[in-house]
Amino acid sequence: MSEHITAIKGFADLFSPESDTFTHMENVARDIFFRYGFTELRTPLLERTELFSRGIGTETDVVQKEMYTFPDRKGRSLTLRPEATAGVMRAYIESGRSGDAVTKLFTTGPMFRYERPQKGRMRQFHQINCECLGPAEPYADAEMITMAMRFLEALGIGNLTLQINSLGCPSCRPAYRDTLRRWLSTLDESALCEDCRRRMVTNPLRVLDCKVPSCKEHTADAPRILEHNCPDCAAHFDTVRRLLDAEKVPYVINHRLVRGLDYYTRTTFEIVSDAIGAQGTVAGGGRYDGLVAELGGGNVPGFGFACGMERLALLLPEREPVRPEFYVVVLTEAARETAYALTQTLRDAGFRGEMSFTPRSIKSAMRQAGRSRARFCLLIGEDELAAQSVMVKDMDSGEQTPVPLSEVAGRLN
Numbered sequence: 001m002s003e004h005i006t007a008i009k010g011f012a013d014l015f016s017p018e019s020d021t022f023t024h025m026e027n028v029a030r031d032i033f034f035r036y037g038f039t040e041l042r043t044p045l046l047e048r049t050e051l052f053s054r055g056i057g058t059e060t061d062v063v064q065k066e067m068y069t070f071p072d073r074k075g076r077s078l079t080l081r082p083e084a085t086a087g088v089m090r091a092y093i094e095s096g097r098s099g100d101a102v103t104k105l106f107t108t109g110p111m112f113r114y115e116r117p118q119k120g121r122m123r124q125f126h127q128i129n130c131e132c133l134g135p136a137e138p139y140a141d142a143e144m145i146t147m148a149m150r151f152l153e154a155l156g157i158g159n160l161t162l163q164i165n166s167l168g169c170p171s172c173r174p175a176y177r178d179t180l181r182r183w184l185s186t187l188d189e190s191a192l193c194e195d196c197r198r199r200m201v202t203n204p205l206r207v208l209d210c211k212v213p214s215c216k217e218h219t220a221d222a223p224r225i226l227e228h229n230c231p232d233c234a235a236h237f238d239t240v241r242r243l244l245d246a247e248k249v250p251y252v253i254n255h256r257l258v259r260g261l262d263y264y265t266r267t268t269f270e271i272v273s274d275a276i277g278a279q280g281t282v283a284g285g286g287r288y289d290g291l292v293a294e295l296g297g298g299n300v301p302g303f304g305f306a307c308g309m310e311r312l313a314l315l316l317p318e319r320e321p322v323r324p325e326f327y328v329v330v331l332t333e334a335a336r337e338t339a340y341a342l343t344q345t346l347r348d349a350g351f352r353g354e355m356s357f358t359p360r361s362i363k364s365a366m367r368q369a370g371r372s373r374a375r376f377c378l379l380i381g382e383d384e385l386a387a388q389s390v391m392v393k394d395m396d397s398g399e400q401t402p403v404p405l406s407e408v409a410g411r412l413n
């Protein structure tokens, strides 16, 4: 007896109706994003490890602890993509598109992180990502935030709150960072968690988004980055707000919405839904004017967002599978080929359905037809074969009518 081979922990098989939910999310995403001028990019799942250490930052948990990294047969270090943006940037730069005024790209697909699997978090998970490269204008920020909201609304996800903030730019953020670090150093030793005491020195902005309750409480009065934005950053943020107001996209300002890496600039946002427990983030993103340059592609501004599909799936109602139009039942061996030909003809005419390959008793055949949920059951036995007809049974009303073979398709409409 050989043992069953099982899937790897944290790697799920998606059968219908779960797979239908994922297809639906992708279809809605394509529909909405195409309206905004985005085109789809499919990048490889495997990239050089260096891409992620430069694109995500060597100090992050993702790069330090969570990547699937291994040498290939020639000893080169490769990594299964833990997020989409770095690969998109690589493809964008490599294809020579960084000379174009605007490039709008979206991707969907699996990402890989070695994390502890839990509800809504898998080691292979799926994301939808959008990147708008080229424009530095606040219009690009407002447009993508609005598009993200429209996408989630189109999926029917309720209780959404849009949170926004501005992280400033390389000319105003360093001064704020110093101000914040000085302010944090006046706190009592025990006020912050161990991670935050380290972050206070290396990356004080990250102290603001620490989830530890005592850290949150003790930093409630910390200096706010918006009040330290330079005039250009403040004007940019005002325009984003005005454009959101004009489109009636409601938002709240979250002063704790920060990102740790230097290439993030100005607008940052998250969309949370309180439908999954305590305020789950369903989408997030922002402006990253320094990222393309970080990856060697020149000074190209960018704005992007990502949302996790497993998270979204938790918020969506289960989808009713589409009902087939017909189910063909063969009652006698002699009718099998006629039934097979009819099944193909109906599919060619655009109907959805199948046939039972094995001739059966009428009782077991009707049970099968019932399980298929088809609208019509088409029975072919000896009598029908002789008359070149089909018994069409309406599965809802129970009504049965003999119909000539050549007229069945017309009857299904």
Ligand SMILES: [Zn+2]
Residues within 6 Å of the ligand: 168, 169, 170, 171, 172, 173, 229, 230, 231, 232, 233, 234
């Ligand atoms: Zn600034």
Ligand SMILES: [Zn+2]
Residues within 6 Å of the ligand: 192, 193, 194, 195, 196, 207, 210, 211, 212, 215
């Ligand atoms: Zn903390």
